[in-house]
Amino acid sequence: MTGFTVKSEQRAFGGTQGFYEHESAACAGPMRFGVYLPPRALQGERVPVLYYLAGLTCTEETFVVKGGAQRVAAELGLAIVTCDTSPRAARFPGDDESWDFGRGAGFYVDATEAPWSSAYRMYTYVTRELVDVVEGGFPIAPGLRGVFGHSMGGHGALTIALREGDRYKSASAFAPIVAPTRVPWGQKALPRYLGNRPEAWSDHDAVALVGKQRFAGTFLIDQGDRDQFLERELQPRLFEAACRAAGQPLTLRMQPGYDHSYYFVSTFVADHLRHHAKALAVVD
Amino acid sequence: MTGFTVKSEQRAFGGTQGFYEHESAACAGPMRFGVYLPPRALQGERVPVLYYLAGLTCTEETFVVKGGAQRVAAELGLAIVTCDTSPRAARFPGDDESWDFGRGAGFYVDATEAPWSSAYRMYTYVTRELVDVVEGGFPIAPGLRGVFGHSMGGHGALTIALREGDRYKSASAFAPIVAPTRVPWGQKALPRYLGNRPEAWSDHDAVALVGKQRFAGTFLIDQGDRDQFLERELQPRLFEAACRAAGQPLTLRMQPGYDHSYYFVSTFVADHLRHHAKALAVVD
Numbered sequence: 001m002t003g004f005t006v007k008s009e010q011r012a013f014g015g016t017q018g019f020y021e022h023e024s025a026a027c028a029g030p031m032r033f034g035v036y037l038p039p040r041a042l043q044g045e046r047v048p049v050l051y052y053l054a055g056l057t058c059t060e061e062t063f064v065v066k067g068g069a070q071r072v073a074a075e076l077g078l079a080i081v082t083c084d085t086s087p088r089a090a091r092f093p094g095d096d097e098s099w100d101f102g103r104g105a106g107f108y109v110d111a112t113e114a115p116w117s118s119a120y121r122m123y124t125y126v127t128r129e130l131v132d133v134v135e136g137g138f139p140i141a142p143g144l145r146g147v148f149g150h151s152m153g154g155h156g157a158l159t160i161a162l163r164e165g166d167r168y169k170s171a172s173a174f175a176p177i178v179a180p181t182r183v184p185w186g187q188k189a190l191p192r193y194l195g196n197r198p199e200a201w202s203d204h205d206a207v208a209l210v211g212k213q214r215f216a217g218t219f220l221i222d223q224g225d226r227d228q229f230l231e232r233e234l235q236p237r238l239f240e241a242a243c244r245a246a247g248q249p250l251t252l253r254m255q256p257g258y259d260h261s262y263y264f265v266s267t268f269v270a271d272h273l274r275h276h277a278k279a280l281a282v283v284d
Numbered sequence: 285m286t287g288f289t290v291k292s293e294q295r296a297f298g299g300t301q302g303f304y305e306h307e308s309a310a311c312a313g314p315m316r317f318g319v320y321l322p323p324r325a326l327q328g329e330r331v332p333v334l335y336y337l338a339g340l341t342c343t344e345e346t347f348v349v350k351g352g353a354q355r356v357a358a359e360l361g362l363a364i365v366t367c368d369t370s371p372r373a374a375r376f377p378g379d380d381e382s383w384d385f386g387r388g389a390g391f392y393v394d395a396t397e398a399p400w401s402s403a404y405r406m407y408t409y410v411t412r413e414l415v416d417v418v419e420g421g422f423p424i425a426p427g428l429r430g431v432f433g434h435s436m437g438g439h440g441a442l443t444i445a446l447r448e449g450d451r452y453k454s455a456s457a458f459a460p461i462v463a464p465t466r467v468p469w470g471q472k473a474l475p476r477y478l479g480n481r482p483e484a485w486s487d488h489d490a491v492a493l494v495g496k497q498r499f500a501g502t503f504l505i506d507q508g509d510r511d512q513f514l515e516r517e518l519q520p521r522l523f524e525a526a527c528r529a530a531g532q533p534l535t536l537r538m539q540p541g542y543d544h545s546y547y548f549v550s551t552f553v554a555d556h557l558r559h560h561a562k563a564l565a566v567v568d
Contacts (some may be wrong), residue, residue, distance in 0.1 A: 011510070012547035068352045068550070226295070263296035266352070 013074035014039035028119035029089025034082040048144035048280040049079040053153030057104045066262035072270045076277045090119035108156030111193040146170030146276040158206035162213040170279035172220040178239035179207040207242045218249035220275045222268045224258025297358035298323035312403035313373025318366040332428035332564040333363040337437030341388045350546035356554045360561040374403035392440030395477035430454030430560040442490035446497040454563035456504035462523035463491040491526045502533035504559045506552045508542025
C-alpha cells in the first residue's frame with residue numbers, strides 16, 4: 001500500500017471530509033487530495049467511489065468547498081475523491097505565466113515534452129497512482145469507480161472514461177471541454193505538453209476519441225447556456241454530433257440561464273451523483 | 285428607496301445569487317451584501333427573508349459559498365441575505381491587529397467609544413439600514429423576516445431576536461456565542477466598542493437578555509461537541525439554563541463529532557431553513 005499523511009479530517013453530513021498528502025512518482029513530488037467518506041463507510045461498509053476532476057486554476061479543495069456534493073453522497077453512500085489540477089512541487093520556467101497552462105492547468109495528460117514530462121503526468125496520476133493510494137487506503141468497493149469533472153476536468157473525465165472504459169463504470173461532466181484540439185485552451189496546452197504530434201493530441205480529445213473508443217455507459221453532460229466559455233472553448237454540440245455518429249449514449253442538457261461557475265455545478269451535482277449511483281448499481 | 289449597485293448576479297438552483305454594494309450611513313462607507321432569491325421570487329411572488337450573520341473573519345461571501353443553503357431556500361421559497369461582519373472602508377489604528385476585534389469582528393453592536401463609534405454600528409446596520417435596502421429593493425413579503433447566524437453571528441442572531449422580537453418572526457444559530465460578557469472574545473471586544481459600561485455589554489449578551497426580553501418563537505441551536513471553541517467561548521448550556529429559567533422555548537442539539545467549521549454549518553443548514561419556514565408559516 002502506498003502511504004499518505006492526514007492533513008485534516010472533519011465530520012460532514014454524518015461522514016468524514018478529509019484532506020491527505022502523499023509522495024507522487026508521476027508528479028515528482030508531494031500531492032494533496034480530498035476524500036469524502038459517507039456514513040456507511042464509517043460503519044465498515046466498502047463503498048463505490050467517484051473521482052472528481054476540477055477545472056483550470058482549481059485545487060483539491062474547490063469542489064469540496066463549493067460543490068455541495070457531500071449531502072447527496074452521504075445519502076447515496078458514495079465516496080468522492082478530489083485532486084489537484086497540476087503538480088505543485090516541481091517548478092519550471094513559465095509555469096505561472098498564464099492561468100490556462102502550467103500550474104493549475106495540467107489538462108490530465110502525461111506530458112512528453114521537456115521539462116514538463118518530468119512531473120506533469122496527471123493522466124497517470126489520476127488513473128493509476130491516485131487510484132492505488134485511495135483504494136488501498138480507504139474502504140472502497142472493488143471495481144465500483146466513476147469519474148466526473150468540470151470544464152478542463154470534464155475534458156479529463158470524458159477522455160479517461162473513453163480510454164479506460166474497463167476501469168470506470170460511470171462518467172459525467174459539467175461544462176466540459178470536449179474538443180481541445182479545436183479550441184484555444186487545448187491548442188495552447190496540448191502542443192506544449194505533447195509536442196508537435198497531432199495524433200497524441202487526439203488521444204486527449206473526447207470528440208476525436210468517441211469514434212475510436214467506446215464507453216459502455218451513458219455520459220451525462222450539463223451545460224449552462226449563459227456560460228461565458230460556451231462558444232469559444234466548450235462547444236458541447238460537437239460531442240453530441242460525434243456521439244450520435246458513433247452510437248455512443250449521451251444525455252446532454254442545456255441549462256437556461258446558468259454560467260460556468262460553481263453555482264451552476266452545485267445546482268446540478270445531485271443529478272450527477274444519482275446518475276453515477278444508478279450506473280454503479282447503488283440505486284435503481 | 286435606498287440605492288445599491290449590482291456587483292454580480294448568477295443563476296443558482298433556479299433562482300439568483302446576487303452581490304450588491306451600497307453607501308451605508310451606519311458604517312460610514314460602502315458595504316456589500318448578498319441576496320439569494322428563490323425561483324418563485326423570480327416569478328413575481330414576494331417571499332419571506334432570512335438574514336444570515338457570519339462569524340469572525342467572514343464576509344458576505346462566506347455563507348453563500350460554503351453554506352450550501354440555496355438548494356433548500358429554493359425549495360422552500362426563502363430569500364437569504366448575507367452581509368459583512370464589520371465596516372471595511374473606515375480604517376482605525378489597531379483595526380487589523382487581531383482577528384477577533386476590529387475588521388471582520390464587529391460583534392453586531394453599535395460602538396459608543398471613539399473612534400469605533402463613527403463607523404462600527406453593525407447593530408443599526410443589520411436591523412435597520414440593510415433591512416430597508418433589501419426590503420425596498422427586492423420582492424420580500426412584508427413582515428416575514430427571520431435571523432440566523434454562526435458563532436459571532438449566532439450571538440448577533442440571538443440578541444437581535446430577543447431585542448427586536450416584533451421585527452423578527454424566526455431565529456436560529458449554529459455554535460453561537462451566547463454569553464459574551466463571560467468569555468474572552470466578548471470580554472475583549474465589548475469594552476472596546478462600548479466602554480466600561482457593563483449594563484451596555486449586557487444588552488448584547490443573550491444569556492443576560494433572555495430573562496429581560498422575550499422572543500415569541502422557539503430558538504433552534506445546533507452545536508458540535510468537537511467544536512474547538514465550545515468550552516472557552518461558546519458554552520451553550522449557559523443559554524439553555526437561562527432559557528429554562530425564563531420560560532423561553534429553545535431546542536438545543538449537541539451534534540456528535542462536529543467541529544466549528546462550515547462542514548458543520550452546511551450539514552445542518554437544511555434543518556435551520558425548515559425551522560424558519562415553519563415559524564414564518566411557509567410550510568407546516
